[in-house]
Structure formats: C-alpha cells, structure tokens
Amino acid sequence: MAKTREVSFLDSVSQNFDKAAPHTGLPDGLLQQIKVCNSVYQMRFPVKIGSEYQVIEAYRVQHSHHRLPTKGGIRYSQKVDQEEVMALASLMTYKCALVDVPFGGAKGGVKISPRDYTTAQLQKITRRYTTELIRKNFIGPGIDVPAPDYGTGSREMAWILDTYQTFKGGEIDSAGCVTGKPVSQNGIQGRTEATGRGVYYALKEIVSYKDDMAKLGLTTGMEGKTIAIQGLGNVGYHTGVICQEEGGATIVSVAEYEGAIYSKNGIDMKKLLKHRKSTGSILNFPGAKNLKQRKEVLEVDCDILIPAALENQIRKDNAKNVKAKIVAEAANGPVTADAQNILTKKGIMVVPDMYINAGGVTVSYFEWLKNLSHMRFGRMEKRFDQNTYNNLVSLVERLTGHTIGKKERSLITKGADEIDLVRSGLEETMITAYQQIRETSKRKKKIEDMRTAAFVSALGKVSSDYLNLGIFP
Numbered sequence: 001m002a003k004t005r006e007v008s009f010l011d012s013v014s015q016n017f018d019k020a021a022p023h024t025g026l027p028d029g030l031l032q033q034i035k036v037c038n039s040v041y042q043m044r045f046p047v048k049i050g051s052e053y054q055v056i057e058a059y060r061v062q063h064s065h066h067r068l069p070t071k072g073g074i075r076y077s078q079k080v081d082q083e084e085v086m087a088l089a090s091l092m093t094y095k096c097a098l099v100d101v102p103f104g105g106a107k108g109g110v111k112i113s114p115r116d117y118t119t120a121q122l123q124k125i126t127r128r129y130t131t132e133l134i135r136k137n138f139i140g141p142g143i144d145v146p147a148p149d150y151g152t153g154s155r156e157m158a159w160i161l162d163t164y165q166t167f168k169g170g171e172i173d174s175a176g177c178v179t180g181k182p183v184s185q186n187g188i189q190g191r192t193e194a195t196g197r198g199v200y201y202a203l204k205e206i207v208s209y210k211d212d213m214a215k216l217g218l219t220t221g222m223e224g225k226t227i228a229i230q231g232l233g234n235v236g237y238h239t240g241v242i243c244q245e246e247g248g249a250t251i252v253s254v255a256e257y258e259g260a261i262y263s264k265n266g267i268d269m270k271k272l273l274k275h276r277k278s279t280g281s282i283l284n285f286p287g288a289k290n291l292k293q294r295k296e297v298l299e300v301d302c303d304i305l306i307p308a309a310l311e312n313q314i315r316k317d318n319a320k321n322v323k324a325k326i327v328a329e330a331a332n333g334p335v336t337a338d339a340q341n342i343l344t345k346k347g348i349m350v351v352p353d354m355y356i357n358a359g360g361v362t363v364s365y366f367e368w369l370k371n372l373s374h375m376r377f378g379r380m381e382k383r384f385d386q387n388t389y390n391n392l393v394s395l396v397e398r399l400t401g402h403t404i405g406k407k408e409r410s411l412i413t414k415g416a417d418e419i420d421l422v423r424s425g426l427e428e429t430m431i432t433a434y435q436q437i438r439e440t441s442k443r444k445k446k447i448e449d450m451r452t453a454a455f456v457s458a459l460g461k462v463s464s465d466y467l468n469l470g471i472f473p
C-alpha cells in the first residue's frame with residue numbers, strides 16, 4: 001500500500017497557524033501579514049577547502065519586522081534548505097512573543113555537516129557567512145542578532161562577533177550583534193544551558209497542576225518522573241542533567257546518531273557524556289542495554305518524552321506507538337501537524353516547541369541587554385543588598401537574643417550574582433508564559449491542544465504590536 005506523504009516542516013507550521021487563526025478573531029489581512037516571511041536572503045559563496053573551492057549554500061530569513069532587531073539561531077546541517085529556515089524563523093516570532101522578548105523572529109542556516117570540516121575550515125565558512133550578512137545589512141545589534149542552534153555553539157558566535165567588529169570598528173554596541181558568545185567575550189553566565197534549563201522550569205510548572213496531571217494519570221512534581229531524551233547535544237544534555245540533578249527525575253532512555261540505550265534504573269547524564277567522549281558512542285554504557293534502533297527512544301514506556309534533535313521525528317507512521325504521557329518539544333518541530341492530531345486523540349499532552357524551548361532566546365535577550373548596558377548584571381546592587389540583609393539579620397538577632405550559624409547567615413544575606421539573576425529571570429519567564437497559555441486554553445473551550453493555545457496567545461501579542469504601529473488601524 002502506498003504511504004501518504006507527510007507534510008513538510010514549513011507546511012506543518014502553516015497548518016498549525018491556520019488551526020489557531022479562527023480562535024483569534026483577527027482580520028484575514030493581518031493574519032496573512034503575520035504569517036509570511038518578510039525577508040529571505042539566499043546566498044552562495046565560495047570557500048577554499050584544501051586545494052579546492054567549494055560553493056556553500058546558506059540562508060538568513062527574517063520572518064517578522066514588527067519588532068526589531070530580529071532574532072534567531074544559525075543552524076549548520078546538511079539538511080538545511082530554504083523551507084526549513086523559513087519554518088524555523090516563523091517559530092522564532094511566535095516564541096519571542098510568547099515569552100515577551102521584544103524581537104521579531106529570524107533564523108540562519110548553512111548547508112554543511114560540521115563533522116566534514118576541520119576547525120580552521122569551519123572558522124573560514126563562519127567568517128565568510130558573517131561577511132555576507134554584513135554586506136546585505138542582515139546583522140547588527142539593532143537589525144538582526146544571530147545565536148547558536150543545531151550544529152553551532154559559542155565558538156562560532158565568537159567568530160561572528162570578531163568578524164562583525166572587524167568591519168564595524170568603533171560601533172559602540174557591536175557586542176550585541178550576536179548572542180550565545182563565550183562569557184569571556186561579552187557573553188552571559190548561564191546561556192549555554194539556558195534552553196535545557198528553560199525546558200526544566202517549564203516541565204516543573206506543567207507537572208505542578210494537580211487537575212492536569214490527574215487527566216494524564218500522573219502525580220504532581222518532577223521527582224521520580226521517567227524521561228526519554230532524543231539527542232545528547234546542547235539542549236538534550238542540559239535538559240537531562242538539570243531534570244535529573246535538580247528535579248530528581250529518572251532518565252530511562254537516551255538516543256544519539258549512533259543508537260539508543262535504555263535503563264529502567266536511570267542513566268547518569270554526566271557519566272554518559274564522558275562515556276561518549278571516550279568511546280565515541282553512547283552504546284554499551286554500563287548498566288544500560290542497547291536498543292536495536294535509535295528511533296526506539298520515541299516509543300519507550302516513560303512519563304515524559306523529550307525529542308531534542310531535529311524536526312519531523314514523530315510522524316503519522318510512529319505517533320501511534322508513543323507511550324509517554326507528555327511530549328516536550330525541546331527541538332523545533334519534532335512532532336508533525338498530522339502526528340499532533342494522533343497524539344491529541346491518544347490523550348497525550350504535547351508541549352509545543354515555541355514555548356518549551358524558549359529559554360535559549362530568553363537568556364539571549366538578557367545577554368543582548370547586558371551588551372547594550374555595557375555592564376554585567378548584579379554589579380551595582382550585589383554588595384548593597386548583602387550589607388542590607390546582614391544589617392537586618394543582626395537586628396533580628398539582637399531583638400530575639402538568638403544567633404544563627406555562619407552558613408545559614410551567608411545563605412540569607414547573599415547578594416545576587418549574574419548567574420542567580422539569569423536563572424531567576426528565566427524561571428519567571430517560563431512560569432509566566434505557561435500560565436498565559438494555560439489561561440488561554442481554559443478561556444477558549446474549543447481549543448484542543450496546547451500548541452493551538454500557544455499560537456493564539458502569541459498571535460494576540462504580535463497583532464497588538466502591528467495595531468500599535470498603526471499599520472492595521
């Protein structure tokens with residue numbers, strides 16, 4: 001029997017948008033303006049690799065200019081194409097709106113497999129890509145601000161910054177042209193693990209509602225929840241470590257390119273990463289069994305499934321086999337629009353990408369603010385707060401005649417460092433955004449799934465920006 005074709009990632013985003021649109025009450029013209037990509041820059045540039053020239057295919061898409069700068073990561077992957085970057089850029093607009101980060105959405109993509117290049121060659125490609133962006137005015141602290149995504153990290157962001165500053169000497173806010181930089185090069189504490197930490201804060205909030213959990217047959221709290229993770233990269237790894245160490249969850253299964261492993265008793269994420277670094281594979285990890293195929297991770301018996309690799313992983317053909325009660329889309333677009341319908345019918349809660357992986361852009365926003373203010377967070381108030389709290393504790397001690405221990409005192413009187421403020425800002429952001437989405441789905445009874453509720457919430461915010469601009473009076 002011929003298989004019916006699965007829609008593309010961009011079509012999935014479009015279908016999800018169309019499903020939410022009637023619940024917004026917004027005029028068609030405005031919806032159409034929000035939906036389309038405002039600027040698509042497709043480039044081809046030559047890079048000399050060894051003794052040969054290679055033509056590199058790359059993109060930068062700015063989905064929405066309703067707020068500037070636009071913002072979104074840069075992906076290095078052999079699977080990059082224009083449609084994929086357009087889909088990812090669209091999601092960035094809705095994501096920023098959901099978490100009240102004042103940017104339009106954007107995304108970049110370079111069609112290469114980083115594994116095929118040396119560090120020096122990757123640097124050459126990254127610098128040339130940045131030069132192309134500068135040439136067309138597609139990068140700048142007030143124009144468009146890239147960040148890491150699949151296949152890139154702080155190293156690439158440092159190259160981008162250096163290239164930008166080479167061309168734009170003397171531009172006072174130039175450090176804000178890219179985020180996700182190393183802390184030593186105008187980055188911010190806590191950006192590397194921000195997306196994973198955001199996933200954790202979101203899950204902690206989601207599982208705290210007794211009535212919601214009762215519907216899924218789950219108890220409240222992260223403690224003891226069983227989790228399966230696809231992808232041991234930036235997002236998957238940090239999500240796993242934080243859920244395990246701070247939430248007390250049990251990671252029962254992990255998949256990577258080379259295969260998947262399972263252990264009912266739990267997989268220590270830090271040890272697993274060390275094992276992969278030393279053996280080149282997650283397979284044969286002590287205490288865990290190898291699964292036959294890497295995609296089996298999506299079908300293991302667990303409470304929470306976290307796809308943290310790429311899009312289109314849970315599709316029409318395998319959605320019926322998902323056993324998790326909650327699917328948390330740490331990756332962008334891992335559940336297709338068709339699969340979403342199947343999971344909803346099965347009573348599975350799908351937490352949409354545009355909400356649950358928004359921790360990265362949230363902390364990128366903090367980094368950008370730090371760059372524009374030219375000062376690290378906490379510098380002005382830390383000592384002042386510490387002295388005030390110390391005076392207060394001393395006063396209470398004097399009045400009560402009781403003294404507290406040194407350790408306890410330093411816990412109470414500690415002024416906030418940059419990392420404390422970043423975590424607190426991120427937690428607040430993830431909790432508030434979830435409450436807004438939950439409120440939307442409770443208010444609009446006909447909304448079937450959390451993705452539609454998130455879309456409605458985001459579209460409400462983007463549209464009011466357009467209306468405030470007076471473009472759609």
Ligand code: NAD
Pocket residue numbers: 148149150151152195230231232233234235236255256257294308309310311330331332333357358360361
């Ligand atoms: P990454 O490159 O650090 O890691 C991804 C990992 O997934 C890689 O190790 C890769 O080998 C693995 N992988 C690929 N295909 C797989 C498969 N079929 N099965 C198992 N493993 C597979 O990328 P990342 O930054 O962690 O991004 C992952 C996803 O999260 C992407 O969809 C990205 O758009 C999204 N995301 C990333 C950020 C961020 O801050 N980095 C923020 C928001 C969303």
